[in-house]
Every structure is written in structure tokens, then in C-alpha cells.
Amino acid sequence: MNHKRVLRLAVTVAATGALAAGMTMTLTSTASAGTTLKASAAEKGRYFGAAVAGQKLSDNTYVTILNREFNSVVAENDMKWDATEPQQGRFNYTGGDRLVAHAQANGQSVRGHALLWYQQQPGWAQSMSGSALRSAMMNHVTQVATHFKGKIYAWDVVNEAFADGNSGARRDSNLQRTGNDWIEAAFRAARAADPGAKLCYNDYNTDGINAKSTGIYNMVRDFKSRGVPIDCVGFQSHLGTSLSSDYQANLQRFADLGVDVQITELDVMSGGNQANVFAGVTRACMNVSRCTGITTWGVRDCDSWRGSDNALLFECSGNKKAAYTSVLNALNAGPAITPSPTTPGPTTPGPTTPPPTTPPPTTPPPTTPPPGPEGCTASVSLNSWTGGFVASVKVTAGSAGTNGWNVSVTLPGGASVTNTWSATASGSTGTVRFANVNYNGQLAAGQVAEFGFQGTGSGAGITPTCTAS
DSSP states (O other): OOOOOSSOOSEEESOHHHHHHHOOEEEOOSSSTTSSHHHHHHHTTOEEEEEEOGGGGGOHHHHHHHHHHOSEEEESSTTSHHHHOSBTTBOOOHHHHHHHHHHHHTTOEEEEEEEEESSSOOHHHHTOOHHHHHHHHHHHHHHHHHHTTTTOSEEEEEEOOBOSSSSOOBOOOTTGGGOTTHHHHHHHHHHHHOTTSEEEEEESSOSSSSHHHHHHHHHHHHHHHHTOOOOEEEEOOEEOSOOOTTHHHHHHHHHTTTOEEEEEEEEEOOSTTHHHHHHHHHHHHHTSTTEEEEEESSSBGGGOTTGGGOOSSBOTTSOBOHHHHHHHHHHHHSOOOOOOOSSOOOOOOOOSSOOOSSOOOOOOOTTSOOOOSSSEEEEEEEEEETTEEEEEEEEEEOTTOBSOEEEEEEOOTTOEEEEEESSEEEOSSSEEEEEOOTTTSOBOTTOEEEEEEEEESOOTTOOOEEEEO
């Protein structure tokens, strides 16, 4: 798709393949250098990116800002498991290919997000476990990374695998229950499929030195000591009205392990301190020589999953906010770096014996109810922060199974649904009704489907009710 370009690009690509593989950037004009996010970042050897929703590529205002300001893109949803493999063994790359084509036509690199995540799994994967799921996981990583080989700068190979709270432990999920080596296995499969892409681990609530970030730090240190191929760590940085005082120190300790660090999903709650928080994140990245880039999770406030938080750098009209100026100034004031080579060094080979075919025994999560005599039941788990939440809902079929299902959730006052996956939503406030999509409505007795939604405000106390058809 061609779009009218409003401003001449300050940064061009020596070759499309060079940008996708190595982030090689050349300034072609000094007239506008430092006056856009991408030009300033490129001058300092870094990228400045945005998460892109495929349907927004037909919005001229959106695309004008995207092409003018950003030299890196990441798909919000089009490269996740439920989008790329909606039925087992049947792959759909339409959305991902569209984004890659746009990036290549406009001198932008592409971050891949995400090969494995405990959320946004297709229904068929949600109902699998043990060795069957392990095989399906590895096949998915291999097939998707192979399809995009040579076109992706860095992959979020595994997303959000650590639990919140003070344990520093792995998150319980169907992926984790295939065996504790599943993250290592995924990274090795990704390296084999696309040796030229940087391989990243990505997570949230890691915006300082805390139990969760330390758990991830220990995993990365172990991986580096054993030659597991990991090249970078992503810090989502969905932030409120302040920035942790040890934000930069946390980035630095990971960089000291020999991995790149990247700010991958940056957004900041609106208010009097928004510009300062954005600037603080940018300065922290600029002060860490292995912090190679920053990505905001969306382009304009009205594109953000955080809704009324107005958490991004541009108003819906396209006007730049004070936070934009603070970021640009921090980029221009920061030191330059020479980007580290993309081609990874040699790693020790993985084990030659396959993973155990029988996963370790686990106790099912207590939040999942047993199947009832008929109909269906639903349970919910929440990941919450100040001003927003993500809800994961499990639907369990009763003894008669389902041909379809509907789940109703009554939100607290002030809460609103901003994004839904693996279901369709009717309404966004008050009582919201979710219905199955075409691949997860037909469930056998006791079978489980899972969907999720993101919201602003508080999700505390919500109780889903399920009706089967």
C-alpha cells in the first residue's frame, strides 16, 4: 500500500535487507537531523519504534506520523500465535506480511512479537498439554521464524513468562507445565530457524530492581553461562506517574551480562509528570550503551490500548505533545553508540536428547472450575496496575459440551474494555458480553477455551457468567 509522504525521510536504508538484519542506518540529509524521533535516535546509533495495528495502515494521519517519526515497527497482534496459526498446522501470515511490506517500503526495521506467550494462544493450543503441546510450540516457533527469516531485526521469542509478586518465579501456564526448559528450547529453535535475528525475552513490571526482574536476570545469566542463544531483554515499561529511581541501574545490570536491552512497549499515564517520565526513560536508555532502542506501544493517544490514559506522544489529531518534545530533547542530548553486531556469536549446541515426553506432575490452578452437569462455567484471573488491567478468562464446557458460548462480565464503575482477543465483545462499559470466535466455540465436555481482554480503570471483583449454546 502506498501512502503520500509529508516529510522527506532524514534516515534511509543502505539496503532493505541490511536494515532488517543489521539495523545499518545512514543519514542522507543533515537538514532535518535531530528534528524527528527516528532521525535523532539514528544519529545516536539507535532506533525509535512504534507498535502498529494493521487496520490503522489505512488511516492517513496515523501513517503520516508513523513514517515521519519512527524507523522501527512491531505488530500489536498480527504476529502472535492466535493470528499466525489459528488452526494447528495452518498458518496465516497476512497481517504480518502486510506490516513487513510497509516497513520495507518506508525504511523501517521490524521487531517480531511474540513467538510464545501464555495469552493469545489459539483455542486448539489452549486445550493441549504435555509432550503434544511441547511439539506444537516448537513447530510454531520454527515455522513462523522461518517464514519471516531475514526480515526481522529482533524477536520477542518468549513473552511474560515470570510471575508478578515477590517470588521471582516462573508464571504457571500450560507452556511452563511442559517442562522448565521450555524457554531455553524456544530460543534454540528460534536461533536454528533464523540465525540472523536477535532473540529477546520480554516482560512487564520489571521497571526497577525487584523480585520479578531479578528472577529474569538470573535466568539470563544462566543462559549466557551455558551458551543458550539470548541476545536481548525487553522492558515493556507501561508506566504510571513516576519512574523508579533504579530504572537505569536495572537496565545496566542486564547489559553487563552481555545482552542488549530495549524499551519495548513504552506508554506513560497522562498528567503533569508525563513528559518528565518519558524523558527519564529516554535518558536512561541513552546512558546505557547497550540500550539499542525504544518502542512506544502505539502511535497516538486514541490508538493506545490504555484508552483515556492518553499515554502516548501524539494527540489523535496528530499534534505533538509536551512529552514528544521531552523525548526528542533527551535523544538529542544523549551520547552516540555504535550499534552492536546483529549476527550472534557461536553458542554451545543444545542437548541432543529430546525433552521428556511426560511433563512433571502439576496441580491444576485452583481458579479453573470443574465442568458442571451442563452448560458452561467461566473463571477469571487478573493482572492489574494503577489505571488498567488484563483479564484472562477460562471457559469450561459442561457435560453436554458447547456449540458456542457467551460470557457476561459486569465492570466496576469507571472501567472500560479497550481490547479483546479470542472472543468478540459487545459493549465496553457496564455489562460487557463476550462471544466465542469461529475456532473456539465448539467444546467437548470438560474442554477449556480461553480468551482475554484489556481494560482501563479497575477490574477488581469482576465475576464472569457463562451461557452455552
